[in-house]
Amino acid sequence: MARKATIRNFHQAKWDEPVIFELSNKGERGILFPEIEDEIETLIGDGFATIPENMRRKTPPALPELSQMQVLKHYLRVSQHTLGADLNIDIGQGTCTMKYSPKINEKLAGQSKITELHPAQDESTVQGILEIIYKLDLFLREISGLDRFTFQPGGGGQAVFAIVSMIQAYHASNGESQQRDEIISTMFSHPSDAAAPTVKGYKIINIYPNEDGLPDIEALKEAVSERTAGLLITNPEDTGIFNPMIKEFTDIVHKAGGLCGYDQANANGILGITRAKEAGFDMCFFNLHKTFSSPHGCGGPATGALGVTKELVDYLPVPLVDCHNSNYSFNYNLPKSIGKVRAFYGTIPAILKAYSWIMNLGSEGLKEVSQVAVLNNNYLLNKILEIPGASAPYAKGRHRIEQVRYSWEKLYHDTGITTEDITNRMVDFGFHMWSSHHPFIVPQPFTLEPTESYAKAEIDEYIAGLKQVVKEAYETPEKVKNAPHRSVVHKINHDSLDDPERWAVTWRSYLKKQKK
Amino acid sequence: MDKKKKAFVHPYIPNSVPDVKAQMLKEIGVKDINELYEDIPANLRFKDKLDLPEPFLSEYALERHVMEILAKNKTCQEYLNFLGGDTWQHYVPAICDEINSRSEFLTAYAGEPYEDHGRFQALFEYASMMGELLDMDVVNVPTYDWGQAASTSLRMAGRITGRQEVLVAKNISPDRFLIIKNYCEPVVSVKLVEYDPKTGMLDLEDLKSKISSKTAAVYIENPSHHGIIETQGEKITEITHKNGAISIVGADPISLGVLTPPSQYGADIVCGDIQSLGMHMQFGGGLAGYIATRDEVKYVMEYPSRLFGITSTIVDGEHGFGDVMYDRTSFHDRVEGKEFIGTCSALWGITAGVYLALVGPQGMQELGQLILQKSQYAMKKISEIKGVKIPFQTSPHFKEFIVDFSSTGKTVKEVNKALLKKGIFGGKDVSSEFPELGNCAVYCITEIHTMEDINQLVQALKECLS
Numbered sequence: 015m016a017r018k019a020t021i022r023n024f025h026q027a028k029w030d031e032p033v034i035f036e037l038s039n040k041g042e043r044g045i046l047f048p049e050i051e052d053e054i055e056t057l058i059g060d061g062f063a064t065i066p067e068n069m070r071r072k073t074p075p076a077l078p079e080l081s082q083m084q085v086l087k088h089y090l091r092v093s094q095h096t097l098g099a100d101l102n103i104d105i106g107q108g109t110c111t112m113k114y115s116p117k118i119n120e121k122l123a124g125q126s127k128i129t130e131l132h133p134a135q136d137e138s139t140v141q142g143i144l145e146i147i148y149k150l151d152l153f154l155r156e157i158s159g160l161d162r163f164t165f166q167p168g169g170g171g172q173a174v175f176a177i178v179s180m181i182q183a184y185h186a187s188n189g190e191s192q193q194r195d196e197i198i199s200t201m202f203s204h205p206s207d208a209a210a211p212t213v214k215g216y217k218i219i220n221i222y223p224n225e226d227g228l229p230d231i232e233a234l235k236e237a238v239s240e241r242t243a244g245l246l247i248t249n250p251e252d253t254g255i256f257n258p259m260i261k262e263f264t265d266i267v268h269k270a271g272g273l274c275g276y277d278q279a280n281a282n283g284i285l286g287i288t289r290a291k292e293a294g295f296d297m298c299f300f301n302l303h304k305t306f307s308s309p310h311g312c313g314g315p316a317t318g319a320l321g322v323t324k325e326l327v328d329y330l331p332v333p334l335v336d337c338h339n340s341n342y343s344f345n346y347n348l349p350k351s352i353g354k355v356r357a358f359y360g361t362i363p364a365i366l367k368a369y370s371w372i373m374n375l376g377s378e379g380l381k382e383v384s385q386v387a388v389l390n391n392n393y394l395l396n397k398i399l400e401i402p403g404a405s406a407p408y409a410k411g412r413h414r415i416e417q418v419r420y421s422w423e424k425l426y427h428d429t430g431i432t433t434e435d436i437t438n439r440m441v442d443f444g445f446h447m448w449s450s451h452h453p454f455i456v457p458q459p460f461t462l463e464p465t466e467s468y469a470k471a472e473i474d475e476y477i478a479g480l481k482q483v484v485k486e487a488y489e490t491p492e493k494v495k496n497a498p499h500r501s502v503v504h505k506i507n508h509d510s511l512d513d514p515e516r517w518a519v520t521w522r523s524y525l526k527k528q529k530k
Numbered sequence: 531m532d533k534k535k536k537a538f539v540h541p542y543i544p545n546s547v548p549d550v551k552a553q554m555l556k557e558i559g560v561k562d563i564n565e566l567y568e569d570i571p572a573n574l575r576f577k578d579k580l581d582l583p584e585p586f587l588s589e590y591a592l593e594r595h596v597m598e599i600l601a602k603n604k605t606c607q608e609y610l611n612f613l614g615g616d617t618w619q620h621y622v623p624a625i626c627d628e629i630n631s632r633s634e635f636l637t638a639y640a641g642e643p644y645e646d647h648g649r650f651q652a653l654f655e656y657a658s659m660m661g662e663l664l665d666m667d668v669v670n671v672p673t674y675d676w677g678q679a680a681s682t683s684l685r686m687a688g689r690i691t692g693r694q695e696v697l698v699a700k701n702i703s704p705d706r707f708l709i710i711k712n713y714c715e716p717v718v719s720v721k722l723v724e725y726d727p728k729t730g731m732l733d734l735e736d737l738k739s740k741i742s743s744k745t746a747a748v749y750i751e752n753p754s755h756h757g758i759i760e761t762q763g764e765k766i767t768e769i770t771h772k773n774g775a776i777s778i779v780g781a782d783p784i785s786l787g788v789l790t791p792p793s794q795y796g797a798d799i800v801c802g803d804i805q806s807l808g809m810h811m812q813f814g815g816g817l818a819g820y821i822a823t824r825d826e827v828k829y830v831m832e833y834p835s836r837l838f839g840i841t842s843t844i845v846d847g848e849h850g851f852g853d854v855m856y857d858r859t860s861f862h863d864r865v866e867g868k869e870f871i872g873t874c875s876a877l878w879g880i881t882a883g884v885y886l887a888l889v890g891p892q893g894m895q896e897l898g899q900l901i902l903q904k905s906q907y908a909m910k911k912i913s914e915i916k917g918v919k920i921p922f923q924t925s926p927h928f929k930e931f932i933v934d935f936s937s938t939g940k941t942v943k944e945v946n947k948a949l950l951k952k953g954i955f956g957g958k959d960v961s962s963e964f965p966e967l968g969n970c971a972v973y974c975i976t977e978i979h980t981m982e983d984i985n986q987l988v989q990a991l992k993e994c995l996s
Contacts, residue, residue: 026645033840033849034655034887044888045623047896051981054907061902062788064926066761069790071898074891075662082625085887089629092655095648098637102645110639114542118589120631122596130605132613133814134958136950139609142602143813156581168674168817171872179712191716199864209860209870213685215717218865256569286580288570303873310639311630312649313671313876315815331712353708357616357675358814365815366596374592375540376585382538385563386545389554392566396558413566441645448640452862469544470554502647504843506850514827517839517854519668520661521654523825524840 020478024444025500027094034088035521038078044085076522095502097446099310103472105394106446108417108461109204109252111282111304116374119307119367128366133358137343143362144342148335150319150369157380158278158298159291160321165302165360166331170279171206172355173299173318174246177275178211179352180297180322180329181244184273187350194243198267200229202251202419205451207277216243223455227253227408234263238270248277249293250284252451252461253407254391254414264294273297273326281305282465283388283416286381290321297322302361306368317364331355383466387416390464390473394418397477398462401484403428407456417463419456426458431487431494433458438505439486439497443479540587606811610983611955614930614974615755616676616703616803617811620784621978623888626808630881643851650851653876654838656883660820663783663886663894664800665791667825670835672804672818672879677709679801679819680749680780682869684710686799686821686832687747687776688718689868695744699732701725701754702780704963710749718746727966730758730922730932732766741773747799751780752792756964756972757905757930758922759789767796783807783820783882785928787894788902799823808885809878818875818882831858834869897977901929904984905975911988912973917995921967929974933957936968938995946971948994954987 062070080088097104104112122128131140151163167173178197185191197211200221208218219237224230229247245267250256257263264274276290276298282305290298302308302317310316322330331354333344375383392413398404403425406418422433433449437460440447450459464473486493496505510516518524537548545551551563560566567575586592611619629635634648643650657669673679684696698710700722707722714720724736732750741748748770752760760766767777778799779792784806792800800822809816823829830837839854853859860867889897909931913920917938920931935942946956957971964970975984 030848031651033651033658034883035658042890043892044625044890045893047621047893047900047977048980050900050903054903054981057910058903058906061899061906064906065759065789065902066926068764068795069759069761069926071786071788071790071895074895075665075786075791077659077662077886077889077891077894079890079892080887082888085884086625086628088887089625089652089884090632092648092651093629093632093634095646095651096634096638097641097645098634099639100633100637104637107639107641112637112639115637116542118593120636122593122600124627124631125597125600126605126607127597127600127603129810129812130607130619131603131813132606132611132619132811132955133617134613134615135604135606135611135955136946139604139950139955140813142600145599145602146596153582168678168875169873171870172674172678175713175870182716204872205860205864205867206870206872208864209867212865213713213717213869220864256567258569258571261571261574284570287567287576288574289576292574292576301873309636310873311875311877312635312638312646312653312880313640314674314874315818315878316873316875353712354677354705355709355712357677357703357705357709357817360815362813362815370592370596372582372585373595374585374587374589375542376587377580377582378538379540379585379587380580380582382540382543382546385566386543386551388566389551389563390545392558392560393554409569413560413568415567415569437642438644441642444645446641446645452864466543466545470550472544498644501644503644503848503850504845506643506852507842507844508852510841511839511852511854512857514830517830519654519657519825519830519837519839519854521658521840522661523667526667 020475021443021482026502028502029091031091033521035078037080037084037088040079042079042081044080044082102444103468103476104446105462105464105468105476107448108463109279111463111465113307113465114467115307115309116371119370122370123363123366128362141342144335146366146369147359148337148342150365153372154300154319154321157285158321159289160298161324162327163319163321164330164334165317165319165365166356167318167320168356168361169314169316170299170301170318171210173320174206174277175210175213176320176331176355177297178214180326181273182214183329183350183352185243194241196241197243197246198237199246201455202253203248204277204279207246207248227255228257231259231262234266238266242267242270242272244273244275246275246277248280250280250415253419254417255409256415260293279304280416283384285384286377287384296326302364302368307371308364308367315361315364317361386466390466391416391418394462394464394473401481403484417461419450419459419461421456422458422460425484425487429487429491431491433460435494436483439483439494440479441498442500445476445479609953609955610986612957612973612987613955615958615972616705617814618806618974618976619811619978620806620976622808622810623885625888626881626884629884630877635877635880647851650838652880652883654840654851656879659883659886660822663786664822665793666800666822668830669820669822670833670837672820672875673835674874675817675819676780676803677706679821680706681710681713682834683778683799683801683821684714684747684749685718685869687778689832690828691746691776693744693746695719695721696746697721697723697740697748699723699725699750701730701756702751703755729925730754730756731760731762731925734762734765737769741769741775743774745773745775747776747778749778753785753928756932757927759926759928763795785898788898789928804878804882807882809881818878830855832868834859834871836871900977904979905929905931908975908984911984915991915995929976930972932967932970933973934968934970940995941969942971945994949990952990954990
């Protein structure tokens, strides 16, 4: 008999798995180490003679004690309580670009020719990995139009921080770092675009959107002055709307003497379509763990690939990778370098996976990635607008790029069901649905980004799930309000997490507070 | 025969199939995909074809291409490796690789503590195990690396004390100093404290002369970048606290099975890298930073990182997880949040939890002891080579130690080139980073070095120096 339902009868794995400490049995061992050689023991003794009493650990750490299969079993069960992109139709994590991370790239990154390299090895012994770093640099130069890339930042946030550090160093070299103490960003850009500059002591001016959902250019004109150090902006913003005035934005900031940094976390819809260079940016970054397919890893490891124009190369963190006559080497000779933001050269597995992904697709493939991502998004947009209670604020009747920020405001007014409630009930169908960064400018927001990785039928399945939850919101709201019902656990009690008397970030803290 | 241009259909792009594409376009009433880009002004449209190499569309050709490039690398399995310094060669249990390559953990990201309950639990368990190792009650979801962890710890201290100067030991990692300097300045100024040229440990007199009521924190690493165990921990934290400053200690967690955890000699914030706990070196790509403190509101409120807490659900007996004090992060307030938070190194945190669960308390003790014994054996044998000195031989060490080649007539560079020919990666050249030490290298010995490996090194050194 054929499967009729478009909505699956999903239930997440539910192992009722204890916290690992509860599985501990004194004396069990998970792994053994080699024994010390007799000759060394005879010559050296137990190794503690030279360690003064006050530096010898007295009580062993109270780590759990489990045998090997038991550790494996525990973590495998816990993994089943995690909904990775490989398992679900992960179009509900907007801005995250939950595309396919090809397994061939995992296989390549797991080779000992990558994993067993020490970063301080003689350059002659690591020509292979240096070649990959250098070539990825060349690819991103072409994709962005900028002149030099570093992969040192370990994520988008750290790339923003590196950009801000360079902006400051640039103005300092012109004797203007005291004068220029303001950074401009927009409310629909990533929070890190505002937060990272505060670390360097900058005052932030946030540009709010106008009624079209675009950052208000009049507000920008008012915001610039001789105090402007720079602009940090995402485009398309999280609304999925491309700012057609983006070049005017960078012109305005340049005229005021500031530098422009492009947060290209949202690049998936524009590869080979439009570039940082022509939009007038001095610096940009891409998330290799978003557009360029490196896996998200529950929140890293990751890379914020940072590019600059040739005027700013000297400010980059060291080292860069140079190529002369097919010989690759490190270049630490950047006279105005900000120093370092992270040890060594970057998240090497992410760099390798991005390189391999680009080498598999080529320029035609990259353009196809973007075009299909945009097609998928507009197809999804069309369907969402048919759902009662849903809307897509701004840009009415217009197309979007790779994602859309929607609103459940009507649904909320009709039923009292919030976007958070919908998220919790979508979980019962094996879906994520993310709301928005704070603050919620769009009321009751939800942000969906299909990418190029999901089939039409999968997008249809997601929509069917959403429709079902909306139906319940109107007809049986209690079911949605009390969700989830088919997940790993039931509704979580959050209030203890904000109470110093009750919060517990570790098991030992939890046990202490339980006793009280 | 006329070769018709095949439509570009790619395994990673299901809707690249022409019929499906056409159907979707029809449904949304669009004739050409270019219409979807109509908001991008013509002068910003990239009209050329991206100048990228011809792709390897088949997986086989792609694999072969990349493997060809990787074949140019020489690994620490093919060569005997004695390099350390900010990333180290330790044994990675097979279970660690098994768990961090599972699709569920590998491809999850930012879901709720329902459908991603496992992600929260795995990271809570990691923090809990680190808490036991460090003897502290609060541990963050990992940050980028030790350098970031130390930098954030220093800025936390700045905010807690309201002061804008920090003192940092000169014998910490030079790269970490660069990271700290860039992260602290211009808001917080960074001053160096000298180390004693005889012991290699912190110069307490210099510390006393530099600390004041302007000092927010004193930061040391234990063991130091030179592998020396700082035995004056109590005195250092005493001096620090007497001046109203916060004591921060950077510690390699793999040492804490045998060495006293810094919280027990007065450290307020402890930080470091967890790479040694189950991450392959990956050419420096296996880094993740930890920050730990006591469970006091004034510390908890200053973390920029996420902190995962355990709680209950509406069903008795269920463990739920969630963010502790989420409102302090930049996710909640883009300007008033503490520093910034984003994607860092979560998968490595999960891996470190797996590692600690496998190794357990006995294993951490045995491991630490192995490293002590083997590195002391290596120190002894190397010190017996003519011309070679171990400058801080009388100080206790863990894992790493300085070897001084100044009296051999050869530079570290020359020695290492010669060792390379013998299939050995010699110790890290620190002669330019620490010129006061002379012609020195830092050698790293871990549990992966057998006695034969060490003897091979000693023999090779003898030959290179003769």
